[in-house]
Amino acid sequence: MFDPDMFDTHHHMLDMAFNTSENELENVRDDDFEAKSGAEILEEGCGSDQQRSKKKRYNRHTQHQIQEMEVFFKECPHPDDKQRMELSRELGLEPLQVKFWFQNKRTQMKAQHERHENAMLKADNEKLRAENIRYREAFAHSTCPNCGSSTALGEMSFEDQHLRIENSRLRDEIDRMNGYAPKCAKPLPSSYYHLPSNAPTRSLDLGITNFGQQSCFVGEMYGTADFLRSISRPSEADKPVIVELAVSAMDELTRMAQAGEPLWVPADSKSSEVVLNESEYLTTFRGGIGPKSLGLRTEASRVSAIVFMNHIKLVDIFMDATQWSTVFCGIVSRASTVEVLSAGLPGNCNGALHVMSAEFQVPSPLVPTRENYFVRYCKQHSDGTWAVADVSLDTLTPSPIPKSRRRPSGCLIQELPNGYSKITWVEHVEVDETGVPSMYRPLVNSGLAFGAKRWVATLDRQCERLATSMATTIATGELRVMSSIEGRKSMLKLAERMVTSFCAGVGASSIHAWTALPAAGSDDVRVVTRKSTDEPGRPPGVVLSAATSFWIPVSPKVVFDFLRKEKSRSEWDILSNRGLVQEMANIANGRHSGNCVSLLRVNSANSSQSNMLILQESCTDSTGSYVVYAPVDTVAMNVVLSGCDPDYVALLPSGFAILPDGPAGTNGRGILEVGSGGSLITVAFQILVDSVPTARLSIGSVATVNSLIKCTVERIRAAVMRETHD
Incomplete structure (x- = not known):
């Protein structure tokens, strides 16, 4: 609940703090900085009363001395004894003069910094005052005195509107389920029957007035069924099945990456990309791993390219969900490692087996994402080539059934001289393309949205970015604003x-x-x-x-x-x-x-x-x-x-x-x-x-x-x- 009195107390305390801070800062002024040399201060402190009573003409530092010490201060505000000795010899000053000059300079800089902070605090205080007034007006006019709810739709938050709609829907669902409750062996826990008023909501299912018109537009939403949130860690009984699937997927991926025609046919005459001959695939692999799901369309493509990155670094990226989703952030909207079944051999990822979940996207809010629960297996073959293979674990997941399935997909990585690697990427998925708007269908159906070409092109660009970020020199176009690596x-x-x-x-x-x-x-x-x-x-x-x-x-x-x-x-x-x-x-x-x-x-x-x-x-x-x-x-x-x-x-x-x-x-x-x-x-x-x-x-x-x-x-x-x- 907003409390206006609390705001007034807060502002009063801020005002007191500002006034005190300004009084203290007035004790340190810029024009007092060069008043006395260090030797004169020392002599005043150690001399007799008679000496202190004598009028003394203080000698200011020359402009050249000040300029040289200013330059040195920018590089080193705290010179040691050796540096002060060298400065005193070069400038014709006593070491104590140099010492006290630097002390005074540091005090001056601190005072300037405090003045700047004080000005910022004043600005914040004025902003809080304005907000206080705004909150008072809103508090007085935007609530109903009887029920406390907002009096106008424009003053109601999205969350409040959604909660009202969501509560109504849940009440209907609870009433319907209560009708089935006598037939159930186990009644639902009572905690399921109530939605807390402060429960977080992920939906903006609002009836939004079409600005200035009488008609109402109800928002269409994504996110109502989140498959990835329903995934749990595999059971002990599932792990042998997962290992068997991973081994089979690695074998199929390796064969598909190395095969030629008639399994793969050119996508077009201008590209190195090839697409799968599906009938030949079913014959060669006897239907593949698991039957094809009804209603799903097959997308399969393969691309080879040379990228500027060491093969070991590439393997590390693929086996780390955070690095993988960062490098491919335009394709992978989120990813996580559900469980590590095997970390691989010490020092590398050979034999690593990770159960993962990921969501793949086109950078548009109009195209539905593809969610997958899969196992990723990394292996080094006898010829030195590394392979990273994925395959879906849909049969091990509860409902809802995902709308996309990864058949054996991944890449083969071959080490080349001078830090380069040859990548052969295979992307083989089955998807439900329902929901893709007509504007994006040519892109999705051609494989440019989720196919191997997009994965490899993104990897090649990111490898170049990483290489240039490690440069040890600064180019001409960068010198205007930066001076260090x-x-x-x-x-x-x-x-x-x-x-x-x-x-x-x-x-x-x-x-x-x-x-x-x-x-x-x-x-x-x-x-x-x-x-x-x-x-x-x-x-x-x-x-x-x-x-x-x-x-x-x-x-x-x-x-x-x-x-x-x-x-x-x-x-x-x-x-x-x-x-x-x-x-x-x-x-x-x-x-x-x-x-x-x-x-x-x-x-x-x-x-x-x-x-x-x-x-x-x-x-x-x-x-x-x-x-x-x-x-x-x-x-x-x-x-x-x-x-x-x-x-x-x-x-x-x-x-x-x-x-x-x-x-x-x-x-x-x-x-x-x-x-x-x-x-x-x-x-x-x-x-x-x-x-x-x-x-x-x-x-x-x-x-x-x-x-x-x-x-x-x-x-x-x-x-x-x-x-x-x-």
Whole structure:
């Protein structure tokens, strides 16, 4: 319950703290800093009363002496005795003079820092006062005096609305189950009959008024049936079955990776990718591991490539769920190791056997994810080749039955000289494609969405990124803002977290509860809220995420170049207020010029945004591209560039995922249509709508973000089409 008196007491204590702090800081002034030399202070302290009473002319340090000590102070604020002796000889000062100069300088810097903190605290205090007034007004006008509930829909939080709907549904379900209770041997525990009023909800199943209209739009949601949450650790009776499945899957994967025609046939004349001859597969492997599930479509592809990474490091990535989901963050929305049945031989992963769960995604909230429960087996063959094989454990899981199944899939890794490895990737799955929107079907059916080509292209790009992040020199484009390798690595680490966070929040993962809102000129805008309190790397408060996907008849390369370049940013970025965007630093992340991390400054006419910095990473390969960015506080960015740990820098990433709409081609009339070489673009924003985690989200906030994302889509359409015709 909000308590206004508590706020008043809090503000009074803050005021007392501010006044005390300012009085103490007044005792240390900048203009007192060079008043006396160290020798004079010492002489005053040790001399007689008569000596202290004499008027003495104090000799200030020369400008040259001060300048030299200032330069030394930046590198070493605490010089030792040897360093002070060397400075005193070079500058013609006594060692004690040097010592006291550095002491006074440190005191001055501390005082300046405290003044800065005091100013920030004052600003926070004013913000709290404003919030206090706002809360008082809300407290007085937004609740019913009889029942305490909100008097208007716009003042009701998403969670409250959902709880009312969910409670009504549960009451109906409980009444129906109570009718069956006399027939059951074991009654349901009483704790199942009640939903706590503060129970967390994962759904935004809301009846949302269509802003300004009388009609009502009920949001369609993903996440109502989370298969991965129902998975438990395998029983002792299941483990021998899992081992047998893993061994069989390893044998099948190895044979499929090494076989040629007629088992595999070329996908097209321009690619090294091959697709499976399904009838030949059923003959060769006698139906494979387990029968094919009814109603599921088979997707199978194989691709070989050479990547710049040591084979041992590759194996480590595949056998670590966290590393694996980070490297493939655009494909793996979440992953976990359910149980380690075997850790492998000491010192390597040979023989490692992990039971895992994972969710695979296309970066769009419109395309349903694929959830799998599987075993991963790692083995080194006699010829030195490593293999990592996956196979589903669907027969060992309770309902609900997953809508995708992994037949033996994975990769063979062959060691090559100079740190390179040859990868042969096999992706073989059976899926229920129900729910895939027509706009994305050419992409999914062609295998570009989940096939081997996308896995290998992503791995190749990430290997290049890792190699460039380990560079020991600083390029010319980076020297303007950073001066150390540590600062470069820290900036790359922050950008990696930004991209991973963006990819984790843009798809249709079942951990999200997307609510669809009507949108003109594009598919539905999906929104979801998240409350952040003490999460490292995220600002506290209520965050609203909004995303939508749309198609344009322009190639992905043209769209990617338009969105990533700072010169064209003012044409679509509404939040930059059409200000001039200047690139301050550019860190290359691979062979392609578009793979880079940039630091941008927005020079806006608005004084409040004149120092706005934007961290941006752009990356592209043959299967898709990303442009991800986030506003960064200037002070925080300076900390990062100095080489400090960036994990606690708060980020809310937004950006774009750009995918081909399917295999390139034309419809025979020379007119582009979906599946003919256009682009599928997903735009996603994350906005902090309130800095108080317990605040309620109003419909007005949702409407504002909805309008923002639709305006951005319209601007991109107009600008890209205009650029194409020019």
